[in-house]
């Protein structure tokens with residue numbers, strides 16, 4: 087079985103694939119036309135990707151039978167085009183939940199203490215204790231979760247450890263489940279927006295969630311509240327968020343954006359990046375050694391099963 091890996095992948099995973107007889111072609115910098123050309127040249131049975139988008143021309147370029155998304159979401163893969171051709175698409179849910187929750191908390195703390203601005207001024211040789219002595223603190227504050235899937239759930243014990251109260255909305259959250267998790271269930275995202283000091287979004291990107299967080303949501307948020315998104319940029323109406331940052335003092339911690347480069351290094355000209363009330367990272371939520379090792383192991387398991395059973 088020939089496996090083409092078109093994004094960065096753990097060495098342990100490469101070795102495990104080779105150990106059970108796969109021919110592995112590791113080309114971590116391919117995308118768009120160069121990936122189409124490589125598929126035509128290599129003729130892989132399996133394509134493994136992380137950030138790289140998988141589009142219809144790639145399915146027509148070679149005999150791909152399985153695409154594995156080495157991550158939780160699979161919105162970067164044209165699943166409809168794959169299904170039409172009988173190509174399986176698989177993902178690795180739950181393997182990076184802790185890593186993403188850790189980054190979300192990092193962003194909350196960084197926003198509250200303005201850690202990045204502190205560091206930048208210190209590097210520039212300026213001591214500015216007066217300017218930076220204005221944090222609110224997290225203890226006793228309310229964290230509002232939008233989405234309580236595997237990542238959202240990882241936020242709860244972390245928030246409790248900081249002495250925060252947790253409220254949440256999720257389409258599937260029952261009162262019984264909320265009680266078990268030790269959180270207060272809200273009937274709508276707007277209820278969460280009204281009551282939380284910090285909001286963190288943990289939804290998959292679907293036709294229902296695309297653009298779901300917009301002007302009405304930001305207008306309902308408390309003045310100066312924090313808004314965190316480590317899920318998908320397209321869930322948020324970015325223009326509405328920029329307006330809320332400018333006019334209502336909302337501070338945002340984002341790891342994801344409406345339009346992201348798919349390569350490891352590229353230009354990023356999104357206007358939101360220049361907003362002073364934004365702390366932005368480079369879609370690195372899943373990028374811990376622990377998460378990437380778990381994802382590599384899961385990818386190997388999926389390919390092994392496919393090799394043995396054909397599905």
Ligand code: MLT
Pocket residue numbers: 136137156157158159160182369370371372373
């Ligand atoms: C995911 O879907 O799990 C992440 O977005 C993976 C990534 O870092 O691209």
